[in-house]
Amino acid sequence: MANRLTTNAHSNSARAKFAFAALIALTFLFAQSLLVSARADKKPTYGRIKISTNPGGNPILIDGKDAGTTTVSDRLLDLPPGLHTVEIVFPNGERWTHDFNVSAGRIYCIGLAYAPRTIPIPAKLPCPYAVNVSAPSTVSDGDVITFSADVAYPGTSALNYTWTVSPASARIISGAGTQTIQVDTTGLGNQKVSAILVVDDGSGEPTCRQNAEAGTNVLPIIIPPKNKCYDCFPVTAFDDMKARLDNFAIELQNNPSSRGYVIAYSGASSRAGQADRLIERAKDYLTNQRGIDTSRFTIVNGGYRDTDYFELWIVPQGAEPPTPTPTAQPSATPQPQPRGGTRSRRPRRG
Numbered sequence: 001m002a003n004r005l006t007t008n009a010h011s012n013s014a015r016a017k018f019a020f021a022a023l024i025a026l027t028f029l030f031a032q033s034l035l036v037s038a039r040a041d042k043k044p045t046y047g048r049i050k051i052s053t054n055p056g057g058n059p060i061l062i063d064g065k066d067a068g069t070t071t072v073s074d075r076l077l078d079l080p081p082g083l084h085t086v087e088i089v090f091p092n093g094e095r096w097t098h099d100f101n102v103s104a105g106r107i108y109c110i111g112l113a114y115a116p117r118t119i120p121i122p123a124k125l126p127c128p129y130a131v132n133v134s135a136p137s138t139v140s141d142g143d144v145i146t147f148s149a150d151v152a153y154p155g156t157s158a159l160n161y162t163w164t165v166s167p168a169s170a171r172i173i174s175g176a177g178t179q180t181i182q183v184d185t186t187g188l189g190n191q192k193v194s195a196i197l198v199v200d201d202g203s204g205e206p207t208c209r210q211n212a213e214a215g216t217n218v219l220p221i222i223i224p225p226k227n228k229c230y231d232c233f234p235v236t237a238f239d240d241m242k243a244r245l246d247n248f249a250i251e252l253q254n255n256p257s258s259r260g261y262v263i264a265y266s267g268a269s270s271r272a273g274q275a276d277r278l279i280e281r282a283k284d285y286l287t288n289q290r291g292i293d294t295s296r297f298t299i300v301n302g303g304y305r306d307t308d309y310f311e312l313w314i315v316p317q318g319a320e321p322p323t324p325t326p327t328a329q330p331s332a333t334p335q336p337q338p339r340g341g342t343r344s345r346r347p348r349r350g
Contacts, residue, residue: 189220
């Protein structure tokens with residue numbers, strides 16, 4: 001159902017009247033941004049209405065039942081999936097009403113600005129009249145923008161609503177010819193979507209043809225950076241490990257905003273504490289031989305694999321840190337190893 005504003009058009013010509021500009025952003029959330037109170041590994045079982053008005057303090061009715069009052073900041077109301085009617089009661093008994101077909105995992109945003117109308121209405125001719133169009137100030141690429149019009153026409157003629165949106169790639173997906181349209185923003189990141197509304201009553205009188213417009217900035221989708229295993233290898237000789245740590249240190253120096261992660265695994269048959277020994281050896285080499293400050297990297301005991309194993313990770317700023325992936329359990333009878341672990345023997349000089 002379309003937005004409905006309950007007013008008495010004929011009596012409003014004799015008294016001051018208030019108007020509101022309604023803005024609704026309907027956003028389908030992807031898996032990583034589902035309702036924050038729902039666990040990422042569980043499918044949400046409810047939807048959410050987000051409401052704010054300026055000024056606040058206006059009664060809210062959900063399906064005819066009291067739901068408190070509005071505030072200038074967002075109020076969050078969780079609703080089960082299905083059709084729900086949201087009403088906000090403004091001064092003088094005016095109401096903003098909209099029906100929402102709530103889906104689980106989706107957030108519906110309502111922002112209403114309430115201000116007095118200042119355009120007087122002549123006694124004989126119902127023109128000119130006030131037309132306001134509102135929309136969210138910003139949305140993200142792929143969101144649906146709702147452009148909503150409030151038209152203070154006191155006459156009895158049927159009004160014609162003609163919308164024009166830009167840029168050309170913006171697409172009206174519903175509401176053409178009505179007071180409210182929805183525009184798809186897919187692929188419009190870093191652009192501004194504008195909607196111009198022309199309203200006329202068909203009389204041909206120039207003052208009975210009014211227009212208004214609103215615009216919304218579309219933010220690009222920011223794909224969070226990903227970490228990467230810069231070098232993952234089984235531990236053999238210490239000289240080989242040093243060469244790999246050298247390259248790892250250079251990569252950290254070349255990427256000062258990144259952080260390093262050193263994950264060491266003990267072989268299933270290695271001596272107890274082998275992973276910790278490998279970690280300390282790598283830490284000592286990176287700090288004392290390569291000059292890498294300990295604040296630039298994190299060391300992690302990853303548990304057990306079939307053999308001693310290293311993972312050297314480069315994690316960009318904002319990326320999730322790596323998670324150890326052990327694949328084995330320690331052997332009941334660890335095999336003895338030569339003193340010094342994996343340090344290779346070098347021939348004596350002399």
